[in-house]
Amino acid sequence: MRKTNLFKGSIHTILLKLLESNDKMYGYEITQKVKEVTRGDLKITEGALYPALHKLEAEGLVDVEVQQVDGRLRKYYKLTEKGQKETVSKLAELEKYLETMQTLLNPKFS
Amino acid sequence: MNKKLTTEQIEDIYLFVTKHVEFYDVQMELVDHMANGIEEQWKENEHVSFEIAFNEEFKKFGVSGFENIQEEKYLFLKKRYHTMIWKEMVGFFKLPQVIATVLMVYLIYLLLGLMEIGTLSLFYTYLVPVVLLFIIAYTLYQYRKYRRSKAKLVFQKILYKDYVAIPLVLFNSLFWRSVSTFEKVGYMSEYMRWITAFLMVVFGLYLFVTFIMIPINASKYLDEMHPGYKQLGKI
Incomplete structure (x- = not known):
């Protein structure tokens, strides 16, 4: 199964959720974290991750903080207030979707 | 102690990235990303050369490389x-x-x-x-x-x-x-x-x-x- 395709539309929700539970994160850390949590089942590709992060940034859902680490600059992303609200509604949306899928896949005939 | 990139190697990555991406915040995050990836590879195997590790890491960005990231950033x-x-x-x-x-x-x-x-x-x-x-x-x-x-x-x-x-x-x-x-x-x-x-x-x-x-x-x-x-x- 092409696992990555399944999650394509939900990348923004995944990112928001990750940032909600991790204060601030940088790009590479996010790819590693997703791999770790899903035990390698889901891989966010680099080519999709950054445009998604930049989109969240442009929409004001995340804020950026820059720190110097090991002689290079590291760009951290963290949720803004608007981003926190958006996370709640996006998660609710996703849950609703999963519920619908559940009923579709396991219809209860009564 | 894990093997780290030298200043020259970071500079090499930077030169490569700036050829494809013009916005400096994106440049620095891609340099950092590539650097993290290479150092992560060295954790597994210290003897991989910088060039090979670099190419391996860049491949992960797919066929369009950094192009797609640059273009989308421009739109935003x-x-x-x-x-x-x-x-x-x-x-x-x-x-x-x-x-x-x-x-x-x-x-x-x-x-x-x-x-x-x-x-x-x-x-x-x-x-x-x-x-x-x-x-x-x-x-x-x-x-x-x-x-x-x-x-x-x-x-x-x-x-x-x-x-x-x-x-x-x-x-x-x-x-x-x-x-x-x-x-x-x-x-x-x-x-x-x-x-x-x-x-x-x-x-x-x-x-x-x-x-x-x-x-x-x-x-x-x-x-x-x-x-x-x-x-x-x-x-």
Whole structure:
């Protein structure tokens, strides 16, 4: 199964959720974290991750903080207030979707 | 102790990234990403060469490499440019400026009434090279002033290309199209004179904002659009 395709539309929700539970994160850390949590089942590709992060940034859902680490600059992303609200509604949306899928896949005939 | 990249190797990554991406905040995050990936590979096997580890890491960005990231960033940035220009335009309108603007519109309206259509196009024909020369001279001056700051040059380039040069070309073609219509009719109605005067003043104001006002505040906008601009100077 092409696992990555399944999650394509939900990348923004995944990112928001990750940032909600991790204060601030940088790009590479996010790819590693997703791999770790899903035990390698889901891989966010680099080519999709950054445009998604930049989109969240442009929409004001995340804020950026820059720190110097090991002689290079590291760009951290963290949720803004608007981003926190958006996370709640996006998660609710996703849950609703999963519920619908559940009923579709396991219809209860009564 | 895990093997780390040397300063020269980080510099090599940086040189590679800057060839494909022009926005410095994206550059630095991609450099950091590549560096993290390479060091992660070294955790597994210290003996992998820098070049091989680098290529391995770059492959993960797929066939389009950094191109896609650069293009999408550019699209998101455009929205920021629009808000920035809009805010500057609105901020310009304080009482004295409003009066000056209204006066300008009225003045041009009067002038248009005095001029024959032929005189107007002749006047415009002379005006074009003057404006062009000024724009070229001022652009060169800005370039000399900012040539040390790549970030500012990129900021300016987008501003001048998308928000000065293209609108100028559009305005020019709109002007000539209107003139040829007026020539067919033979005169300009009262109503058209007002509209023309208004459009000319608004466009002049727009150019003033995009061409002069925003570049003056470039540093402020740069840090808003590409965070980390202030830190950049410290490295």
